[in-house]
Amino acid sequence: METTALRHELGGFLRAHRELLSPADVGLPSTARRRTKGLRREEVAALSGVSVAWYTWLEQGRVDTSRQVLDAVARALRLDADAHRHALALAGFAPAADEPSAPYDPNLRAMLDSWPDSPALLLGPALDILAWNRAYAAVWPDPADIPADRRNLLLLLVGDARHQRVLPDWEPVAMDLHRHFRTRADRRPGAEDLRRLTGRLDSARPDLTAWWACRSVGDFAPRTVGIAPGGDGTPRAYGMTLLLTPQPQDTAVLVLTPARH
Template structure:
């Protein structure tokens, strides 16, 4: 399958980044003394993958138009790619299917019912590029009042990188920001023609040097349940499991939920809900279906 020049360029940059992270010892080669660059040499990858050095060099230079599955699998094995990285490689090489750009997701009554039932645990409906479509009240007030932000800024990636109240909530800032960027990087090739994605990445690159630094590291990651720690200005430190309840996994639409890891966090989430209990159980952004509605 023929790939675009931009995808071939991205594939080359991804391979170079991954090659730099594999040491000779990882693949059973002698170190060979001091090296000018980290990781494996191109000729070492080519030899271990059983392909020509010239062909592999073309891959990294974005000049190889029709790499076979056999070559891609061999390179993935040598570079020790995990499942998310392997999938990313295949998408860049034209083996993945990009979903058609669609309208904003349809926020349905059953979605908002789940948000309300999750209280006092923070929960929100989120798209694949981190747009927040709706949130229950504990999520709304977790760091700052989400409804005070313009609709176009109600995006978790944007807020975590550019909004001080959100960013200051992160106990493990480097880990969380790196993971957010790696998940965006992982799914971006499938959304190369989606204006929402292109606009978000362009804005983040323009406004956040930290995002640029993480983005250009070419790390990729899949979604997974993970433990996170936050500091809420209203109730203090929260230790939670951050997980996704999928609505449409192919499109990346989901309900995200934070459940307490310990009794102290559970008590603090209950206190947060009591402090903001006069607010509706859930609210939605105005450009989504039912966007003007709020749950009593």
Template sequence: MTTDAAIRPRRAELAGFLKARRERLSPEEVGLPPAPRRRTPGLRREEVAVLAGVGVTWYTWLEQGRPINASGQVLDAVARTLRLDRAEREHLYRLAEATPLRAWGTTSGASDAIRAVLHGLDPMPATLINGRFDILESNAAHVALFAEWHTLPCVHKNLLWCCVTEPRAREWFVDYEREIPHLVARLRSAYGRHVGDPTWEEDLRRLQEISPEFAELWSRHEVAEPRDRVLRFRHKVAGDLTFDRTELTFPTAPGLSIAVYAPRDDPTRDHLRLTRPTA
């Protein structure tokens, strides 16, 4: 049985998410007449309720994270009103319906077969990660590509931590300003499955304390699905490298994936070998 103590953090996450999504919409965007100057941005709770066809008190309680039941039909109406995309809808349903928590993937969840795939992808850089972007294991090409990424000691083997805590990350990661918000949005989506998990909560608390940039991005409550990305890195020896980044998932190991960096062009393919240590 799920206890109230376990559900409470999920309700708080739901409240913050709904408030953030409501505040990003203007009355004009949803067909309402222009409103006089408001103390807070976005729509009011009453306006969302009317547009969604639900009671004002019910919606207020939903946004406050109170213990109320929400049917799929009603959640659909709220999602349409708030203009949620697919990833945001799934996040809303997950939080509102209080689905059971699932353990995040660990190295023990990676079979020998998965490890063989990881290392067999060399010379393409690849790394095994979980939903928090913890780096669980990397192949030799990935280790070589990012061998000198850190100017400070690496205190947390995590793709996101390695970017927002490294002073020179913007210099080396050409697409930093575009990709870090995407990673944070993906982390927020994954967090919906682990609200209340002490490991996740402590990890997020520490990262918000260490990185004001992450704390600001986290406060937006943006969510995103995994999708293929084009990433560019500036390597001090190999020069500019461009990769198609995709992720391989495994039905036998939910929560784990292999992030693969496939060279996008011939110069990257040729210069990637320069990242490998010489004998």
């Protein structure tokens, strides 16, 4: 009964979106007289590469569908990311684990730039460095000087001597970041970015295999760390915090706040 109800919900959802579109929205010529509100079923069927009868049955809740066909229907109906995910859920499909992450909210970048004295990074789910502020580049090696495919905080902490000089006690931070990463990786087991990082960590530091094989998980805990700006001089105390941002972006902001004396 539940499956039948979901089929009907999916059919009604697709029909409502079909009725919102005009031929011009999908590159079709408009005709003077149209009895049907929005697109016709045969037009959606043609755009999706399915038969008119099958698409009609889909809207009527009479057939199941494959994910590939539903993706094609979603494209034909110009569904945005939220509507596409909802259609997949109604059809019983989980969101794609390896689908590209949504672009990060530009307000997050503005927030980083508003902290002139607090080095900060915007990190993706696999701890890739997405953005940074001037204060960060003044203390750490500037990410702009690092090839884009190497801009990963965990990889840099475990494999780059310059980063280790800035953060002499880097190991506990790296271990906690890896636990944070594992938490996200377990939730998205098929995600390509997360799988790729696991392989790169093992290649970069095979001597730390015990770390990479560890199944310990947990969110990154705030702490006080010693930072040597530029990798020189006596380390100064900074508070280090990882701020989690809302889904679906699943990004995080790592911020270092100079400790008050």
